[in-house]
Amino acid sequence: MLAFTRLQSVAVPLALDNVDTDQILPARFLAQKRELGYGPYCFRDLRYQADGAERPDFVLNQDPYRGAQVLIAGSNFGCGSSREGAVYALQDIGVRAVIAESFGDIFYQNALINGLLPIHLPAGQMQLLLAGLRDELGMTVEIDLAGQTVATSGGAAFDFPIDAFRKHCLLEGLDEIDFTINYIGQIEQYEAWRQPM
Amino acid sequence: MSPDPMPPGETVPRSLFDKLWARHSVMEHPIAGTLLYIDRHLLHEGSRNGFALLKRKGLPVRRPDLTTATADHYAPTDNRSVETIDVRSRREIISDLSANTSAAGIKLFDLAHPRQGIVHVIGPELGLSLPGLTVICGDSHTATHGALGALAFGVGASQVAHALATQTLWQKKPKQMRIHLTGQLRPRVAAKDLILAIIARIGAAGGTGFAIEYCGAAVEALSIEGRLTLCNMTIEAGAKFGLVAPDEKTFDYVKGRPFSPTGDQWHQAVASWRALASENDARFDQEIEIDAGTVEPMVTWGTSPEDSVSVNGCVPDPTAIADPSRRASKQEALDYMGLSAGMPMADIRFDRVFIGSCTNGRIEDLRAAAEVLRGRRAVLPALVVPGSMAVREVAESEGLDRVFKDAGLEWRMSGCSMCVGMNGDLAKAGERCAATSNRNFVGRQGASVRTHLMSPAMAAVVALHGHAVDVTRS
Numbered sequence: 001m002l003a004f005t006r007l008q009s010v011a012v013p014l015a016l017d018n019v020d021t022d023q024i025l026p027a028r029f030l031a032q033k034r035e036l037g038y039g040p041y042c043f044r045d046l047r048y049q050a051d052g053a054e055r056p057d058f059v060l061n062q063d064p065y066r067g068a069q070v071l072i073a074g075s076n077f078g079c080g081s082s083r084e085g086a087v088y089a090l091q092d093i094g095v096r097a098v099i100a101e102s103f104g105d106i107f108y109q110n111a112l113i114n115g116l117l118p119i120h121l122p123a124g125q126m127q128l129l130l131a132g133l134r135d136e137l138g139m140t141v142e143i144d145l146a147g148q149t150v151a152t153s154g155g156a157a158f159d160f161p162i163d164a165f166r167k168h169c170l171l172e173g174l175d176e177i178d179f180t181i182n183y184i185g186q187i188e189q190y191e192a193w194r195q196p197m
Numbered sequence: 198m199s200p201d202p203m204p205p206g207e208t209v210p211r212s213l214f215d216k217l218w219a220r221h222s223v224m225e226h227p228i229a230g231t232l233l234y235i236d237r238h239l240l241h242e243g244s245r246n247g248f249a250l251l252k253r254k255g256l257p258v259r260r261p262d263l264t265t266a267t268a269d270h271y272a273p274t275d276n277r278s279v280e281t282i283d284v285r286s287r288r289e290i291i292s293d294l295s296a297n298t299s300a301a302g303i304k305l306f307d308l309a310h311p312r313q314g315i316v317h318v319i320g321p322e323l324g325l326s327l328p329g330l331t332v333i334c335g336d337s338h339t340a341t342h343g344a345l346g347a348l349a350f351g352v353g354a355s356q357v358a359h360a361l362a363t364q365t366l367w368q369k370k371p372k373q374m375r376i377h378l379t380g381q382l383r384p385r386v387a388a389k390d391l392i393l394a395i396i397a398r399i400g401a402a403g404g405t406g407f408a409i410e411y412c413g414a415a416v417e418a419l420s421i422e423g424r425l426t427l428c429n430m431t432i433e434a435g436a437k438f439g440l441v442a443p444d445e446k447t448f449d450y451v452k453g454r455p456f457s458p459t460g461d462q463w464h465q466a467v468a469s470w471r472a473l474a475s476e477n478d479a480r481f482d483q484e485i486e487i488d489a490g491t492v493e494p495m496v497t498w499g500t501s502p503e504d505s506v507s508v509n510g511c512v513p514d515p516t517a518i519a520d521p522s523r524r525a526s527k528q529e530a531l532d533y534m535g536l537s538a539g540m541p542m543a544d545i546r547f548d549r550v551f552i553g554s555c556t557n558g559r560i561e562d563l564r565a566a567a568e569v570l571r572g573r574r575a576v577l578p579a580l581v582v583p584g585s586m587a588v589r590e591v592a593e594s595e596g597l598d599r600v601f602k603d604a605g606l607e608w609r610m611s612g613c614s615m616c617v618g619m620n621g622d623l624a625k626a627g628e629r630c631a632a633t634s635n636r637n638f639v640g641r642q643g644a645s646v647r648t649h650l651m652s653p654a655m656a657a658v659v660a661l662h663g664h665a666v667d668v669t670r671s
Contacts, residue, residue, distance in 0.1 A: 103405070
């Protein structure tokens, strides 16, 4: 997993609620092999017209948001399907962190496991962030995972919560399977005790 | 089955979820949380990324005997042959499932198997999903299996790989919500209407971070199939887990299924299942009460499952919403759906109907639709896709296929089909589809397709009239 420590980037306002993983990566691209990259399909129907031309009104097609690494989303970002491809697709267009009021539970887990930092902030702070984005074109945010802070170029600063274990894994780029293999003895003991049907 | 690991003298009243959690806790880690043991790992074609991860790490599948697979998302519904699939990537992903499961010694219900079906339909049907077990699948609708009193949840590809390698997952215990469904559903009002009404009430993010237990007279009165529908769409309320305490109905449903316990093991199992229900005074972080007797047939108007109203209601007015970003989202949903505020739901004209999916592809769903359609003619193109080949067989033995065909509907083989369209079963651009599936997301059933969620009986009514009619009055 890609480690995450500190990041400074232009922030992209994507202030829609309930952005689902079908929109982040439409189902029709899921049969494609992961190795080929999901970047071209990320937000496919929001980013491009049917003929492949860019939609000029979509924020990721506008300057200064092209290639930005932080999304500022609405509530319940990543709801719906458990497809981890939605996380890969965001990473493949360069997104490293998403800040939202809330996330779909499965998307949130998938993001952490893959090194995409999901940050949830309360509604009031989200409104301040979005107001900052309206006031300052190209506002940047600086994320410090160790300190659990987000600071904007507009001078606002917020603390964010994150699970201690997931934070540790992100900072170290630690793979969860490698971690668990250390506890195989406990798993064997459980299996011997329980004898599942 | 072993007794619950309750320390002597423990008196804290425990919920169903608490008991399932404790029973499957392999260990507690100071920061990683609980290592949960997985009793049943269900796979479909989406497991390919998980297998690839495992392969990269050079790890074997730890418990192929606790793992079962079926092809559903990419399954063609007009025939059972992989070779006839015209899109190479779809053909490959189904073939990869066969290759991966065969190499690992995992039982596969492939396209040719008479018990093939949607993973969330065949799990309960085969007795793979049982009360008291943990069930996972790389699919968000895994919450379905909680209807039997199992701890069931959807995961992503990395966690599929983790479970294949270790038969466990690290989890933090979620908060718990209990939804009391009092009263009784009126005739022809279905579990689907109930869950749509719940999501409309608590919102698509209302259950985020929670496990939801459904209880109350209306839940007790629901059939197991109705409970499966209820738990299936728990993810649409934002919660990973949906649960119903197992009762005599559950035991009757589970008994005699191909993988259910038998003989002495059956009696031991039932004894342990009886002890699973939430104790009186078990603590929940949030409690909600809804009178099921007030629920009317529901139809969605927007692009989130939370956007539903009674069929007798009107499209709501976003300008009444105070929060500007929420107001903008709802206006955007109306624009996509091509609807305007105040329009009666019954005036919306449809182009197509889909009856099926892991939400509503069970035999009772097909019976409810057939009851409405019997002896009548549909005015819209409509697809009926049974949730499993076993459901299809029962439906045919009851003559339901005849009812559908005589009404002008297409009768297909089982699979996820038009719920997500990965097999190519899609509506045409711009069409409006009445669907019994679980998601009305933008583009879900095809580019610019407008999806309205509803129950099987309501979808059947739309097929007959071209617009929605209150099925309780028709």
